[in-house]
Amino acid sequence: MLRNKKLVGGLVVVVVFLVAGLVGPWFTGPDPLAYVGPPAQAPSGAYPFGTTTFGQDVFGQFVHGLRATFFVGFFAGLLAAVIGMLVGFISGYRGGIVDEILNMITNIVLVLPVLAVLLIIAAYLEVRNIQIQALIIGLFSWPWVARAVRAQTMTLRSRDFVDLARLSGAPVRRIVFREIAPNMASYLFMVFILLFGGAVLFAATLDFIGLGPTDGISLGLMLNNAVRWSALNLGMWWWFVPPGLGITAIVGALYIMNVGLDEVFNPKLRET
Known part of the structure; x- marks a missing residue:
């Protein structure tokens, strides 16, 4: 992993912004919307990112917005990953009527116009915060994960080591999470990263059109x-x-x- 430039470079960028979001608010004050200086001030030593037309510190809003962005991305991505994996594992391993029901639910959510649904839900919430935003995004981002995990589970459930675990009397939960899931660990980690990035974009879209948090600041709300x-x-x-x-x-x-993780886990994609 450490020899893959794409992975290391991307990780460095993410860590830099994460540290800025965690540490930055300590130096800018607790209220990013406070009026702290002259209005419309260009970047200077006192205000590295300048000020807004109301005299608010843009740098203070930026670092607080980074914290909100990472919060929504992480928890929305985690929620979507957990739901998608559970549905995919159960559907792929059980098969039969259980598979048909879960597959039907997945397809229904998959064909929904997600952005339109998010707009309607967000518009009718009088008080919106980043927790509600993360919950909404996570609940509508899992179907493609479920379908992908289901396909791989259906392939793995016929392997010899799964048959051996089944014959030994292991419960379904143990077979899924001890035998099948570890063989998909690399793929599941890559799925979480994709969900993380998708959640950040979804949140920025809602924020930009005015349906983001009503009690804070984010990068999308700054725009x-x-x-x-x-x-x-x-x-x-x-x-x-x-x-x-x-x-x-x-x-x-x-x-x-x-992309870097894909090259690490897939030898065929590694550069010689």
């Missing part, structure tokens, strides 16, 4: 505020460039990490 208060027309590039680059860098680094 929304910049557009709403005409930062582009006023030439205040420092208001919208940092959050835009932050979202792009995090999602891009996650997908590059995924």
